[in-house]
Amino acid sequence: MKPGAESVAGQRRQPEISGEQSFQLVEYYSVTSLVIILLFALVIAWTVSRRNTEMVIAKQGQFAQLLAENLNHQVMNRFVVTALREYGGVNVGQPEQFKLLDAVVRNTIPLATDDTQTFRVLKVNILDLDGNIIYSTQPEYIGRVGDESGAFRIASSGGSYNSLQPGVEMFTLGPGPKRTMRTLLPLRDQRRRTAELGPPRAVFELEMDVSEDFQQVWHGQLLVMAALMVMMVVLFVILRTIVMRGQRVMARQTEERAQLLEQLNQSERLASLGRMIAGVAHEIRNPLGIIRSTAELLGSRADSASKPLAGVIVEESNRLNQIVTEFLDFARPQRPNLTPVFLDEVLGRNLLVLEPEIKRLGIVVQRDFKAQPLIVVGDADLLYRAFLNIFNNAVQAMEQGGELRVSTFVEAHDGVDWGVVSVDDSGPGIDPEARAKILEPFFTTKEKGTGLGLSIVNSIVASHGGKLSIESSPLGGARIKVRLALAQQ
Structure with a gap:
């Protein structure tokens, strides 16, 4: 899978704590x-x-x-x-x-x-x-x-x-x-x-x-000191272990607080950006609709020489409308209407829509669905949009053809059974540096793209109480795993 790569928004800055300032x-x-x-x-x-x-x-x-x-x-x-x-x-x-x-x-x-x-x-x-x-x-x-x-x-x-x-x-x-x-x-x-x-x-x-008696006193003193030192060393090791464990807990809590603070700041920035995007997108859509309808009208009346130009205007208007839609999805995420959903049906609809593009690129699709269909708790429309983004990214990463593998199974994670969808591609994979930023809004490596695709997918999965993870695939490309709660649980 070929993710996007240039950040338009500000990058997340990790808190830096110098060794001299840290309390050892x-x-x-x-x-x-x-x-x-x-x-x-x-x-x-x-x-x-x-x-x-x-x-x-x-x-x-x-x-x-x-x-x-x-x-x-x-x-x-x-x-x-x-x-x-x-x-x-x-x-x-x-x-x-x-x-x-x-x-x-x-x-x-x-x-x-x-x-x-x-x-x-x-x-x-x-x-x-x-x-x-x-x-x-x-x-x-x-x-x-x-x-x-x-x-x-x-x-x-x-x-x-x-x-x-x-x-x-x-x-x-x-x-x-x-x-x-x-x-x-x-x-x-x-x-x-x-x-x-x-x-x-x-x-x-x-x-x-009485020298011999004092010799015995000295030997007894040595034994007492040796016993005390052994006991003190054992006590010291035990206390040191406890303190080291406490320090690790404190360090982990400090790191978690720093991450939560960074997430809070990021959320505030994204919320402000979302409000601005929502307003701008609303203002753009009205004239954009007029431009598109006008171009379609002109195309129906134009001669053969001018008709392709009108078609270009309509095509670019549709692309711009899709970008505006993505902006609105990011700015105003929808609340999922949770009901039992058959994952096989959602995935089948996605692959059916993308079938013409898959055939054009010569991509081989392998379906490894669980024998018993997975039923998860979710919103069918939102999950459809999320997996469509995932499949689009996978297909776009294999411009010269390749293999797309879609698997469904049940996996135990954190003591709970989850319904899992795994999407593997044989594309170029994900750069390690890009993997750390792949879910950030507006991060993209595509020449044409907003960098909101996987961010919106992550938002949809999180709204379902699920988890999204990105790994390297045995096929050579990327593997995206989506965990969702089973309806039985």
């Missing part, structure tokens, strides 16, 4: 949400790590206190009692008593001499109430003045004190340096048979290696 929601959300998710993951990991650190400190403090209480019991019952009975008093400075105390301490609390030790106790000191170290598992410390700070005063007053060396910073990466837990507790007299303990006699100072 996905990119903005990606950066912002990723930063927020990372911050949340770090805060949660840090909170869990601090909580685990506090639990380690509390657990080791309780463990150290149990060790000290057990040591207190063993010292009072195995050393003090023995020293009083065999030596008549307690004097750690005597080698025999020091050896006895050292054996009691080492048997009660095995020192961490290697990695296989369970308690991981590095050092045990015993300080008198003046703060002097009177016993130590490391002999070089004996005789030194111990810690006289608030920690010693708390222990010498009957309390307990725990401290971590070095302390834990607010933000710590890795297990950190070697850490020790220093615990000070009072050594009390337990020889009494009452439940009440005696006053502090000395102060125990225990130093324990």
